[in-house]
Amino acid sequence: MADFVTRFAPSPTGYLHLGHAYSAMQAFDAAKYAGGTCHLRIEDIDTVRCKPEFEAAIFDDLSWLGFDWPQPVRRQSEHFNAYAARLDHLAERSLVYRCFKTRKEIAEEIARAPHQPGEGPEGVIYPGPAEPMGADEEAERLANGDPFAWRLSIAACRETLGEAWSALHFIEEGAGPDGETGLIRARPETLGDVTLGRKDVGASYHMACVHDDALQGVSHVIRGQDLFFVTHLHVLLQALLGLPKPVYRHHRLLVGADGKRFAKRDNALTLKAMREVGLSPEDVRRRAQSRP
Numbered sequence: 001m002a003d004f005v006t007r008f009a010p011s012p013t014g015y016l017h018l019g020h021a022y023s024a025m026q027a028f029d030a031a032k033y034a035g036g037t038c039h040l041r042i043e044d045i046d047t048v049r050c051k052p053e054f055e056a057a058i059f060d061d062l063s064w065l066g067f068d069w070p071q072p073v074r075r076q077s078e079h080f081n082a083y084a085a086r087l088d089h090l091a092e093r094s095l096v097y098r099c100f101k102t103r104k105e106i107a108e109e110i111a112r113a114p115h116q117p118g119e120g121p122e123g124v125i126y127p128g129p130a131e132p133m134g135a136d137e138e139a140e141r142l143a144n145g146d147p148f149a150w151r152l153s154i155a156a157c158r159e160t161l162g163e164a165w166s167a168l169h170f171i172e173e174g175a176g177p178d179g180e181t182g183l184i185r186a187r188p189e190t191l192g193d194v195t196l197g198r199k200d201v202g203a204s205y206h207m208a209c210v211h212d213d214a215l216q217g218v219s220h221v222i223r224g225q226d227l228f229f230v231t232h233l234h235v236l237l238q239a240l241l242g243l244p245k246p247v248y249r250h251h252r253l254l255v256g257a258d259g260k261r262f263a264k265r266d267n268a269l270t271l272k273a274m275r276e277v278g279l280s281p282e283d284v285r286r287r288a289q290s291r292p
Contacts, residue, residue, distance in 0.1 A: 004036025006220045007213070008062075008069075011043045012054035015270040016061045019224075019254040019262035022288040026251045027222040028067045039216055040069040044077045045203050061271040065281045074216065076208045083203030086211055086241060087150055087196055095156050095240060096196060097132065098148040100141055125192035128153060150197040154189050157236060170235050173220075174249040176228040188236040191229065210234050214243040222249045226261070254291040 008027040010020060031038035040062065044050040062069075076083075090096045101109070106126050128151070141148070158165050168186035175181045196207045213221060221231075228250045238245050253261045262269055274284055 004031060004034035004219055005039070005217050006031050006036070006222050007039040007041050007216060007218055008067075009041040009043045009209075009212075009223075010058055011046065011049075012051060012058055013046065013049040014054055015057050015272045017262045017269045017271065018274075018284070018288055018291070021061075021065060021271055021284050022254050022291070023222075023224055023251065024062060024065065024067060025285065025288060026249075028069075030220070030222055030249070036219075038067075038069060039218075040067075040073050041212060041216070042073060042075045042077075043205065043208065044075055045080075045083075045201065045205065045208055047077055047201075050077070057272060061275075064271070064275060065284065074212060076203070076212065079208075079212075080202055082215075083207050083211055084197070086207055087202055090152070090196070090240065091150070093160065093240075094153075095160060096150045096152050097128075098138060098142075099129075099151045099193075099195075100133070100146050100148045125190070126151070128155060128193040148199050149195045150202075151193040152196050152233075152237075154193055157188070157240060161239065164239065168232075168235050168239060170231055170245060171247045172228075172231075172250065173247055174222075174251055175225070176250060177225045180228070184231075186232045186235040188232045191233050194233060206230065206233055206237060210237045210241070210243055213246060214238070214241075218246050220249055221246045222251065224253050225250045226253060254288065 006027050008024045010016060016024075028038045030036075040058075042055055042058070044055070087096065109129075110126065161168075166185075168188070170184055170186060172181050172184050176184075194204075194206065196204050198204075212218075231248055231250075235245060237243070255261050256269070271284065279287075
């Protein structure tokens with residue numbers, strides 16, 4: 001299956017832990033089994049939290065585990081112009097709008113709504129403003145240099161796609177958090193008007209992810225179940241931008257003895273710490289595969 005292409009795409013905001021090792025195993029091993037390719041992609045659009053030492057550790061840890069990948073490695077921080085161009089395309093079609101509200105203001109607005117949308121799989125749903133901001137007010141706020149976020153208008157997307165909206169779907173070869181598998185109807189409205197970029201950073205994870213998957217010819221997206229629900233949004237972006245749609249394969253998340261998923265702050269469980277106490281790559285594989 002030579003056309004099998006996937007990726008492992010960590011963010012260098014800390015050291016990789018056992019959960020990352022399991023996710024890397026799922027992607028790299030699947031590509032090897034299919035006779036395909038697994039790219040390593042560095043998702044470092046958060047230029048404040050991402051650090052060079054964490055990126056270097058990613059390379060060291062993955063090499064130590066026995067993985068290799070095509071060169072050059074794609075770093076998202078080097079391609080902001082490409083993501084901004086995608087955002088400009090959506091703006092030209094009036095599918096995104098500038099939102100000058102802070103998170104606090106949005107929360108207060110939602111609380112005042114008579115039929116507030118409540119919580120979605122990714123948090124509080126923001127359905128968009130009751131009335132669009134006037135051109136004069138927007139121009140004044142831009143002239144003042146006020147910060148803003150570019151938000152995707154679900155209402156405008158629904159209108160633009162017409163009948164194609166109800167046909168949005170993706171194929172799940174793994175399983176979602178509630179066992180979802182097979183052909184899944186995409187419901188991007190459950191995430192509301194999400195942020196696709198900001199005044200100072202013209203890209204969000206969502207925009208960069210779908211752009212890079214298409215650019216790198218990714219046929220299969222293999223990632224944790226914590227990202228299952230954003231797939232509904234990614235399918236919408238692919239439809240709006242005319243991008244190919246990969247097959248998705250979401251895998252379980254490893255949890256600790258307390259039942260909570262691993263986090264980068266759990267220093268004792270980092271691959272760096274495991275290496276330092278003398279564990280071998282085979283030990284790490286066994287631990288990852290045996291975890292609930």
